[in-house]
Amino acid sequence: MSKKILCVVGARPNLMKIAPVIKALKAGPNPFDVCLLHTGQHYDSSMNDQFFAALGIPKPNINLDVGSASHAVQTAEIMRRFEPVLEQEAPAAVLVVGDVNSTIACALVATKMGVKVVHVEAGLRSYDRGMPEEVNRVLTDQISDILFTTERKAMDNLLREGISADRVHFVGNVMIDTLFSQLPHATPMLETLRQSGISKTFLNGKTDYGILTLHRPSNVDDVNVLRSLLITVADISQTLPIIFPVHPRTRGRIESYGLMELITSVNIALLRPQGYLEMLGLIKDARLVLTDSGGIQEETTALGVPCITLRHNTERPITVTEGTNTITGTDSQQIHAAVKYVLLTGGKAGKSPEFWDGEAALRIAAVLHDWLGTTQQHHVA
Numbered sequence: 001m002s003k004k005i006l007c008v009v010g011a012r013p014n015l016m017k018i019a020p021v022i023k024a025l026k027a028g029p030n031p032f033d034v035c036l037l038h039t040g041q042h043y044d045s046s047m048n049d050q051f052f053a054a055l056g057i058p059k060p061n062i063n064l065d066v067g068s069a070s071h072a073v074q075t076a077e078i079m080r081r082f083e084p085v086l087e088q089e090a091p092a093a094v095l096v097v098g099d100v101n102s103t104i105a106c107a108l109v110a111t112k113m114g115v116k117v118v119h120v121e122a123g124l125r126s127y128d129r130g131m132p133e134e135v136n137r138v139l140t141d142q143i144s145d146i147l148f149t150t151e152r153k154a155m156d157n158l159l160r161e162g163i164s165a166d167r168v169h170f171v172g173n174v175m176i177d178t179l180f181s182q183l184p185h186a187t188p189m190l191e192t193l194r195q196s197g198i199s200k201t202f203l204n205g206k207t208d209y210g211i212l213t214l215h216r217p218s219n220v221d222d223v224n225v226l227r228s229l230l231i232t233v234a235d236i237s238q239t240l241p242i243i244f245p246v247h248p249r250t251r252g253r254i255e256s257y258g259l260m261e262l263i264t265s266v267n268i269a270l271l272r273p274q275g276y277l278e279m280l281g282l283i284k285d286a287r288l289v290l291t292d293s294g295g296i297q298e299e300t301t302a303l304g305v306p307c308i309t310l311r312h313n314t315e316r317p318i319t320v321t322e323g324t325n326t327i328t329g330t331d332s333q334q335i336h337a338a339v340k341y342v343l344l345t346g347g348k349a350g351k352s353p354e355f356w357d358g359e360a361a362l363r364i365a366a367v368l369h370d371w372l373g374t375t376q377q378h379h380v381a
């Protein structure tokens with residue numbers, strides 16, 4: 001009988017990671033029985049539903065419908081609702097991805113119930129415990145039975161935390177599996193602008209533009225940091241038009257702090273949160289990307305597009321050492337200097353990191369078959 005793996009998603013960045021994993025688990029002569037659970041952490045259609053359609057992710061078998069709340073309440077509510085489901089489903093393993101609250105909540109319930117935990121995208125560390133994601137990463141890795149990493153440096157981080165090397169497998173980056181498979185279907189930039197009702201005059205007949213994304217609490221919850229970032233971007237937009245798909249958290253903060261006027265009178269196109277194919281189309285042809293996202297640092301490296309990260313650190317150092325990423329923090333002068341460098345030189349050349357080759361999910365499936373004793377060889381024996 002095929003073994004059941006319960007896969008967990010909760011927030012937008014989980015969706016591009018789980019898509020190739022589910023496909024690989026269901027493939028081959030001896031497919032796993034995949035049960036997909038959505039915690040409901042992200043629920044807006046623009047943050048959720050349209051990604052399922054674009055990425056071909058099956059409809060979740062179970063939705064916990066937790067919605068937004070404080071970190072403690074959201075995490076606790078996921079745990080409370082997940083426990084009876086896990087008891088009923090009784091999978092051979094629970095597979096979690098990334099570093100959101102849904103990741104740690106479901107991993108913790110599983111481990112307490114004696115169910116094996118698999119963590120995809122393990123071992124990334126910013127060494128900044130002020131980031132909620134960093135806490136989620138450290139704790140999830142501690143209680144995972146099998147850990148899949150995207151870059152070699154992740155192993156050093158895990159060994160330092162006492163995790164034994166035989167639980168860790170370097171398989172590459174599943175998000176880049178999705179990127180390569182979806183690239184031919186990316187929505188052209190002009191189509192996205194048209195659908196967003198952005199006037200044709202926005203680009204002044206040129207094709208050069210930059211992208212901005214912002215959603216980290218450290219950038220958008222502090223009014224002074226957010227104001228300074230928006231002023232800096234407004235300055236940049238006088239040289240390079242900026243397309244800014246606005247995360248719901250960020251829009252809420254900009255409005256409640258009364259900062260909207262800083263970015264409405266200039267060359268900035270404000271868009272709703274975009275779907276995966278729209279975002280891919282915007283990023284691939286951008287002159288540069290300004291972001292505080294983790295995933296976009298990786299996507300720009302895979303696409304060879306210059307990335308300027310508006311944070312003081314990154315948990316994805318390979319995007320800096322091998323890729324196109326530059327960390328500037330939030331200081332206006334540093335950001336201006338990095339933008340100027342890109343506009344003058346085209347930015348760092350960068351190369352695609354090892355195993356960011358579109359096959360990471362297949363490597364994961366192979367390890368899991370071996371681990372759960374479901375390979376054909378095991379059956380034959």
Ligand code: UD1
Nearest residue numbers: 011012013041042043044047068100101102132133248249
């Ligand atoms: C979460 C993840 C973050 C990830 C990000 C991607 C954690 C700790 N953080 O942050 O790692 O990079 O998702 O988006 O899990 N909201 C909506 N509609 C939605 C979802 C959220 O309006 O569908 C608003 C709500 O006001 C909510 C706020 O956004 O309170 C924050 O949402 P939440 O999921 O708690 O965290 P994110 O900031 O999205």
